[in-house]
Amino acid sequence: MRHVSRATECPKCRSKELGLGKHSGYAVMSPVNKMSLGSNIEYVICTNCGYIIESYVQKPEKFKGTIF
Ligand SMILES: [Zn+2]
DSSP states (O other): OOOSOOOOSOTTTOOOOEEEEEEOGGGOBOOTTSOOOOBOEEEEEETTTOOEEEEEESOGGGGTTOOO
C-alpha cells in the first residue's frame, strides 16, 4: 500500500518543511496474535518543531484479523 495523501503542513506550527522518519529494528510494530516479523513504521515529522504528524506501518496487511 502506498499513501495517497500524506500531510503537507504541521498542524502545530504551520511549517511546511516536513521530513520522513523510520522506526526499524527492535522498534517494529508486530501483530498481537501472530508469529510474525512485524512491520517497520514510517513517520511524517515536522522538521521545525519536531511534532510527529503521522505514522504508518509499512505493511498494514499484516495486521488484518488481529482485532475482533
Ligand atoms: Zn511543527
